[in-house]
Amino acid sequence: MLLDLHVHSFYTPGVPWSVAQLAERARQAGLDGFCLTDVHTVAALKEAGEVESRTGLRILVGLEAFTDRGHFLVLVPSPYSLPEIGAWLRRDDSGRCMFESLRQAVEARDGLLIAAHPYDRDIPGALGDGLARLAGVGAVEVLNARRRPLQNDLAEEAAAGAGLPGVGGSDVRDSLEVMGTVATLIRGEVQNEAQLIARIRAFDSWPITLGRLAPEPERPASRFPEGRPARERASRTGGREGSGPGRPRRSAGAPDDRPRRGGRGGRRGEGPRPGSEGEKRPRGRHRGRRKGPAPGE
Numbered sequence: 001m002l003l004d005l006h007v008h009s010f011y012t013p014g015v016p017w018s019v020a021q022l023a024e025r026a027r028q029a030g031l032d033g034f035c036l037t038d039v040h041t042v043a044a045l046k047e048a049g050e051v052e053s054r055t056g057l058r059i060l061v062g063l064e065a066f067t068d069r070g071h072f073l074v075l076v077p078s079p080y081s082l083p084e085i086g087a088w089l090r091r092d093d094s095g096r097c098m099f100e101s102l103r104q105a106v107e108a109r110d111g112l113l114i115a116a117h118p119y120d121r122d123i124p125g126a127l128g129d130g131l132a133r134l135a136g137v138g139a140v141e142v143l144n145a146r147r148r149p150l151q152n153d154l155a156e157e158a159a160a161g162a163g164l165p166g167v168g169g170s171d172v173r174d175s176l177e178v179m180g181t182v183a184t185l186i187r188g189e190v191q192n193e194a195q196l197i198a199r200i201r202a203f204d205s206w207p208i209t210l211g212r213l214a215p216e217p218e219r220p221a222s223r224f225p226e227g228r229p230a231r232e233r234a235s236r237t238g239g240r241e242g243s244g245p246g247r248p249r250r251s252a253g254a255p256d257d258r259p260r261r262g263g264r265g266g267r268r269g270e271g272p273r274p275g276s277e278g279e280k281r282p283r284g285r286h287r288g289r290r291k292g293p294a295p296g297e
Contacts, residue, residue, distance in 0.1 A: 001186040004034040006169025011038040019047045023055045029180020033058030042079045069099040070126040076111035077194035103136035112197045114139040119151040132162045143168030143207035145182045168207030
């Protein structure tokens with residue numbers, strides 16, 4: 001089953017899409033469904049149920065929490081039991097949720113905390129390498145369509161080192177085109193949030209790419225040569241983005257500049273790339289390549 005596990009609707013400030021519009025895009029992209037993760041709210045629950053009944057897509061509901069330790073996707077077995085986040089979480093002076101408060105609330109509901117884009121240094125408090133030392137994290141978003149290849153690679157390595165499952169999501173906001181470029185392959189069918197949580201915990205989930213990633217207009221092209229392998233770029237900065245004196249801060253780069261892992265990429269228009277339209281690839285060390293069809297496809 002193919003699900004996009006990081007999707008925002010117009011219940012997230014600045015996002016224009018209704019649940020129905022997201023469902024239509026998911027259908028066009030060949031997804032079996034998606035998980036709504038609006039910021040600090042599960043207000044889309046009623047609309048999600050109506051659209052799911054009408055379209056036959058699986059539409060699950062969680063939320064994204066902005067905390068003093070970065071961003072987290074929150075899944076609980078019964079999202080209807082969640083009040084508005086301001087009623088059950090403590091905040092710091094800047095208005096961010098306190099992670100420890102979030103952890104306790106999610107654990108009390110037998111929920112799952114997924115570290116979202118933990119190596120995005122533009123996010124205050126982002127975990128980065130602190131991921132391995134933070135108790136309460138149950139999974140890691142290792143493939144985010146709106147983040148740089150290096151940020152995704154570092155998240156994948158951190159998750160593998162910590163022994164945590166990985167997931168993928170588009171983080172769709174201002175452009176619907178990014179939805180359907182990445183997803184999470186789930187073994188078998190899931191009917192509800194509780195089953196999704198169980199599959200992720202059992203490592204029965206695989207972050208995958210579904211064709212070429214869509215360009216991100218608001219993220220300028222990289223100042224580094226296009227196609228330089230992610231590991232080579234990391235070695236030039238000591239393994240961290242923008243580290244070291246005199247090195248220019250690297251911009252986000254268009255997602256479709258993603259190079260072939262382990263080799264030298266080319267400039268745009270130099271022929272087919274891995275992850276071309278219709279191809280589904282598990283990501284890296286989390287899940288090996290399979291010669292036969294993946295379960296649940």
